[in-house]
Every structure is written in structure tokens, then in C-alpha cells.
Amino acid sequence: MLSAHPRVAQVAVVGTPAPVIGEIGVAFVVPQAGETPPDLTELREWTQRRLADYKSPDLLELLDALPLTPMMKVDHRALRVRAQSDSGP
Numbered sequence: 001m002l003s004a005h006p007r008v009a010q011v012a013v014v015g016t017p018a019p020v021i022g023e024i025g026v027a028f029v030v031p032q033a034g035e036t037p038p039d040l041t042e043l044r045e046w047t048q049r050r051l052a053d054y055k056s057p058d059l060l061e062l063l064d065a066l067p068l069t070p071m072m073k074v075d076h077r078a079l080r081v082r083a084q085s086d087s088g089p
Helices: 040-050 076-087
Strands: 008-018 022-031 059-062
Touching: 008 076, 022 076, 040 059, 059 076
Parallel strands: 022 059
Antiparallel strands: 008 022
16 A cells, blocks of 8 residues: 555565564555655555554655565565564564
């Protein structure tokens, strides 16, 4: 759903462990080139208007580019590592 935002070029969502509920969603967003990057608060409100609360990512992070594997696919493993280090204990 985030990929439908007019100022978003790419999105990847991964799960990361959470102590109380088991796992939370973390969305990594790459803004459209040449556009003003969307504010994270704006993106959160945008998704909350379009998705059920439990489907909306708990954390959002803007990136210049998504990490890729040697096969040029999104490296979800690298994103999970990043999400775990960003969310902290």
C-alpha cells in the first residue's frame, strides 16, 4: 500500500521481533527521485487511512536505496538486521 503513495518509489516491509506481541512490521521507503521526500508522519497517517491498524507498519524508515542481493533482488535479510538494530531492545 505504501508503494501507491505518489512520492514513494519503492517499499520493502520486514518483520522484527517485539517483546510483547512477538513481531512488528518495519517499512523501508525509498522516495521518488526529484521529489521532496515524504515526512514519516505523513506516511504513517496515509497508511492508517488505508489499512487496518494491525496491517499498518509499526516503524517507518526512509532510505536512499533498498539493499540488493547479488541477484538484484531486495535483500530482506539485510533489512531485518537493520530493523533489529534500529528498534533496539
